[in-house]
Amino acid sequence: MNLFKQLKIGVITLILALLSNTLQAQITNDITDNEAFKALLAAKKSAEENNVLVNIAVVDAGANLKAFIRMDESYLGSIDVAIKKAKTARYFNIDTGELGELTQPGGIIYNIELSNNGLVSFPGGLPIKNKEGKIIGAIGVSGGTIEQDRAIATIGAKSILN
Template sequence: MTTLSLDIATRLATAGLEAADAMTVPMNIAIVDAGGHLLHFTRHQDALLGSIDLAQRKAKTAILFRMPTATLGQISRPDGPIYGIEWSNGGLVSFGGGLPITDTEGNVVGAVGVSGGTADQDVEIAQACLAAL
């Protein structure tokens, strides 16, 4: 897979919704392509409205820096080497819930962003999305 198709993005998001259902936590799930553009978005009806933007920004952050948003958060703390980076690129998210999507050759082809629960819950759902690859 060199590009992320809508069919694959839909499959990933569906897996995330199912995992969120099992946790009984309403979630917003965004999938972006390699350029950071929204490819697929879905949400539970009762998911927090403020988390719509967070899910999309988490996905965009993960693709722009090709790393989990939680990792970016670790290195952007006040004593970190890139403190303040979250103010760049129109606003980044530097806590858990965004993960890059890689193909079988290790190329980053997109990203998933999940928001609606705690950061740990968001990460768990994002990982469930990737497990559907």
């Protein structure tokens, strides 16, 4: 084999090795499991203190479910809603209640909730930011009133900043 072919094979091997390491590297702005559980437990504590039975979902930066709890006797239908609130908040990096204001008839994104296998555009979903202000995931809460859901989610989202 001539020197040029050996060099070419060596370069291709090096590129493939670098790419495989890059593809397997964890996203640096992703919520950790400890942060996800901290947010989940802070939200759960708030719900318990206010006697509200809820489902709480935390998703990572890719909108994949990272942590979830269904409080005893909370609504079964709220399981899906909590997860979709968290995903919706992450998909658009916005409070789901604020998104809902834009989705009303005549709004600039009317009917967007029909996309992405169903979005939830009422309060209770919030992006979660780290201390540097980067979005690392989102939290969704469902089972109380929309005001209760939003308040509980807010406590969960802010808990990782402490």
